[in-house]
Amino acid sequence: MSKPEGVSISVIKRLPRYYRFLGELKEQGMIRISSKDLSAKMGFTASQIRQDLNCFGGFGQQGYGYNIESLYEEIGRILGVDKTRNAILIGAGNLGRAVALHMSFEKRGFNIIGIFDKNAALSGQMIRGLPIRHTDGLYDFCKENTPVVAVLCIPSAAAKDLTPELVKLGIKGYWNFSHYDIASDFPDVAVENVHLSDSLMTLSYKISNF
Amino acid sequence: MSKPEGVSISVIKRLPRYYRFLGELKEQGMIRISSKDLSAKMGFTASQIRQDLNCFGGFGQQGYGYNIESLYEEIGRILGVDKTRNAILIGAGNLGRAVALHMSFEKRGFNIIGIFDKNAALSGQMIRGLPIRHTDGLYDFCKENTPVVAVLCIPSAAAKDLTPELVKLGIKGYWNFSHYDIASDFPDVAVENVHLSDSLMTLSYKISNF
Structure with a gap:
């Protein structure tokens, strides 16, 4: 597939869903699928699916459909989940712990190498094999280990205070669970918000309106 | 404001953001705000804001702007967060616990009245003042307490198994953290997915593409 120049954000937002579905089909041992069958499984129209996948140069063949493994791997490459980016997680409260323990970061192209919390009472406790470190050590840790992604599981005010330093330390990607609007203050970093x-x-x- | 007949989903999706920002302004003791100032804070254009809020009959007055408290309360009413709906949470693993402890359900119109897990070893443990109950007791609990919302913090396969029963028991709204596609199998219930x-x-x- 070609490089996705100028692909719309709505197509991009659907890619993880394709990736998930194709991964399930692959695990079930399926080899190929028509856009019609894929559409029945995914709830998109067949024409939508053909259109979406054409944005990336397509992979379907008339009368054959899509090769599941090739398409899965190609979408994985487009999503960048075949890479490994070092990430730190900040905030080891209920949410941060759950995110650390619940998510398959490795399968999505990320490797959590450090967990931080400003509460000194938590320092040294272990989460997924990593000790919780005090945020005072963030600067030295980042200088030494050069993580490029931060997962922010802290309140908005703390996120607002900390982000300028993280940007200076070279953090380029933010998985942001706070309501602090990083993208508005730092338009040159990649941000994905989770506003629960x-x-x-x-x-x-x-x-109310159903 | 009038009832939001035929308001597009993209406007609806922006309402929680308006509600949050207005809530912050209210807490700061502000009384009114122009669409221009609101746009500077929120990162939408002033014309976008006027257009969005016009969908609900508007609240702005030429030369005055918006009364923050009125607009906040009106958007709260539109979102339905002024109501209280009884909800159950299913799945008391890392994610379920974090969701139970982290979220201000009451401020969003929900009241968690029961927490369930199929792991009997967890039964009786307390989360936010509620005992974890075994899922075997779900039927009787729902018959007696008639919750209308379920928060699903369980894997896809478990969600798929359980949802038909929940629908039969009268659960009309689903905050779904699993990948099971409830809306496709049950088009008559309200579903909001969180696909982390x-x-x-x-x-x-x-x-990868920044």
Whole structure:
């Protein structure tokens, strides 16, 4: 597939879903699938699927469909999950612990190499084989280990205080669970927000208006 | 504001963000704000903001702007967060515990009344003042307490097995952390998905293509 120049964000947002579905089909031992069958499984129309995958140069063949393994690997490459980027996780409260323990970072192209919390009482406790470090040690740790991604599981005010330093330390990607708007203050870094309370309010709206 | 008939999902998706920002301004003791100042804070254009809020009958007055408290309360009503809906949380692993402890459900219109897990070893442990119950007791609990929302912090296969029963028991809203596609099998319930691994892959893409 070609490099995805100018592909719309809505296509990009659908890629992880393709990747997940194709991964499941691969695990079930399937070799190929038509866009029609893929559409039935995924809830997109067959034409939508053909259009989406054409953005990346396509992989389908008339009368054959898609080779599942090739397409899975190609989408993985486009998503960049075949890479390994060193990441730190900041905030080892309930949310940070759950994120650290629950997520398969390695399968998504990330390697958690350090966990930090400003609460000194937590220092030294182990999460997924890593000791919780005090945030005072962040500077030295980053200088030595050059992580490029930060997972922020801290409140907005703390995220706002810390981010300028993280940017200076070379952190280029942020998985941001706080409400602090990193992208607005630092347009030159990559940010993906998880706004759980917004999602809960959207559910509230849907229930009210269903 | 009028009832939001036919308001597009993209406007709806922005409402929680308005609600958050207005809540912060309210806490800071501000009384009113122009669409221009609101746009500077939120990163939407002023015209976007006027257009969005017009969908609900508007609240702005020429030369005055928006009354923060009125707008906050009105958006809260539209989102339905002024209501209280009884909810159960299913899955008391790392993720379920974090969601239970981290989220301000009450502020978003939900009241968690029961926490369930199929692991009997967890039964009786307390989370936010509630005992973890075995999923065997789900039927009786729902019959007696009639919750209308379920927060699913369980794997896809378990979610797929359990959802038909939950739908039969009258659960109308699902905050779904699993990858099981509830909306496709049950189009008559309200579903809001949180796909954390998709978000992480989107971050991977953004870093690769920034």
